[in-house]
Amino acid sequence: xxxxHNRIKRDNMPEVRRDFGIISCILGLISILFFWMPLVSIPxxxxxxxxxxxxxxxxxxxxxxxxxxxxxxxxxxxxIFIFAxxxxxxxxxxxxxxxINLFPFPKP
Numbered sequence: 001x002x003x004x005h006n007r008i009k010r011d012n013m014p015e016v017r018r019d020f021g022i023i024s025c026i027l028g029l030i031s032i033l034f035f036w037m038p039l040v041s042i043p044x045x046x047x048x049x050x051x052x053x054x055x056x057x058x059x060x061x062x063x064x065x066x067x068x069x070x071x072x073x074x075x076x077x078x079x080i081f082i083f084a085x086x087x088x089x090x091x092x093x094x095x096x097x098x099x100i101n102l103f104p105f106p107k108p
Contacts, residue, residue: 017058024051024067031074038078045075 024047031045048071055064 020051020055021061021064024048025063028067028070035077041078045071
C-alpha cells in the first residue's frame, strides 16, 4: 500500500525574505556584546529596532523579534553602564578634591 503525501510545490509559494530580521538579530547581539562601548552599542541597538520595524512590515519573523529584544536590552545595559561610569568618575574626583588618599599603602 502506497501512501500519498499532499505536498505543496515550492515554485508557487512566494518567497519570504528574512534579511532585515537577520540583520536586526545581529545588530541586537552586537549591542549586547559591546554595551561598554556606547559609540558602538547605541547605534547598533537603534538600528536593530529600526530593522525589526522594517521586517514586521514585510513579514513578522522570530529573528526580528529576537533582534528587537536584544537591541532594547543592549540600550538598557549601555544606559546603566553610562550612569555607573559617571557615578564612578564623580566619586573619584571628589576623593581627589577632598584630599583623601586613594592609595593608602605607604610609599617605599
